[in-house]
Amino acid sequence: MSVSNASHATPAPARSEQILSAERVDFSVDAPGGRLTILNNISLSLNSGQTLAIVGASGSGKTTLLGLLAGLETPTNGHIELAGTQLNELSEDQRAALRRARVGFVFQSFHLLPSMTALENVMLALEIAQLDQVRERALSALEQVGLSHRLEHYPRQLSGGEQQRVAIARAFASNPDILFADEPTGNLDRSNGNAIADLLFALNEQHGTALVLVTHDMKLAERCQRIAIMDDGRLSEQPPE
Numbered sequence: 001m002s003v004s005n006a007s008h009a010t011p012a013p014a015r016s017e018q019i020l021s022a023e024r025v026d027f028s029v030d031a032p033g034g035r036l037t038i039l040n041n042i043s044l045s046l047n048s049g050q051t052l053a054i055v056g057a058s059g060s061g062k063t064t065l066l067g068l069l070a071g072l073e074t075p076t077n078g079h080i081e082l083a084g085t086q087l088n089e090l091s092e093d094q095r096a097a098l099r100r101a102r103v104g105f106v107f108q109s110f111h112l113l114p115s116m117t118a119l120e121n122v123m124l125a126l127e128i129a130q131l132d133q134v135r136e137r138a139l140s141a142l143e144q145v146g147l148s149h150r151l152e153h154y155p156r157q158l159s160g161g162e163q164q165r166v167a168i169a170r171a172f173a174s175n176p177d178i179l180f181a182d183e184p185t186g187n188l189d190r191s192n193g194n195a196i197a198d199l200l201f202a203l204n205e206q207h208g209t210a211l212v213l214v215t216h217d218m219k220l221a222e223r224c225q226r227i228a229i230m231d232d233g234r235l236s237e238q239p240p241e
């Protein structure tokens with residue numbers, strides 16, 4: 001299935017619509033010591049354009065949950081709906097097409113390709129998503145993150161904060177409906193971390209992109225509209241103030 005088919009099957013939702021829901025999701029794996037439950041009965045829903053922070057101790061299951069919500073992994077039990085589509089009704093290829101068309105990712109350790117320049121890293125993601133005007137879109141995304149003067153630089157020639165800006169440009173260049181960010185400021189000092197956070201929230205506001213942000217930083221979490229706490233594979237949400 002091509003990306004354009006995926007787009008037709010799942011038209012962009014209006015802002016107030018639900019972009020993501022998880023219903024009674026469990027995830028367990030077979031480990032040497034026996035069956036290991038990593039996520040336990042998680043239910044969650046997010047509207048288009050909303051921001052949600054997920055906080056919790058290391059090893060509590062946050063990264064695993066993002067992988068399931070984005071369709072990278074399949075739950076053991078339960079259902080996940082992303083951008084109007086039940087993920088369990090899609091093949092692996094169809095889920096990949098949906099992700100390329102509708103989802104952006106930002107990781108703690110940037111995940112740029114070291115042999116490509118900033119511009120090439122962003123262009124490659126757009127080419128994989130089979131979008132047109134790849135160069136124009138990439139230039140515009142890098143301009144929005146303040147990196148027009150670093151287009152031809154390789155990741156090793158960029159600071160951590162600059163590398164994360166490239167990763168954010170790459171994630172936003174295809175104009176996704178939802179962005180998953182897994183500890184995006186975790187490898188940065190406070191001032192670079194704050195600048196990256198400012199950028200994520202600015203792009204959320206300008207583009208209406210829903211944001212699911214995993215972080216250890218309560219100050220950062222509090223900038224989101226909602227905060228959920230992961231504790232040993234169970235998710236509970238703080239009541240709104």
Ligand SMILES: Nc1ncnc2c1ncn2[C@@H]1O[C@H](COP(=O)(O)OP(=O)(O)O)[C@@H](O)[C@H]1O
Binds near residue numbers: 057
């Ligand atoms: N495929 C897997 N097989 C076995 N254990 C796993 C697997 N994936 C994750 N885990 C375990 O699940 C727990 C949650 O991991 P993770 O989601 O990375 O937590 P967090 O992101 O909150 O630090 C950890 O104990 C981790 O070792």
Ligand SMILES: [Mg+2]
Binds near residue numbers: 063182
């Ligand atoms: Mg993690």
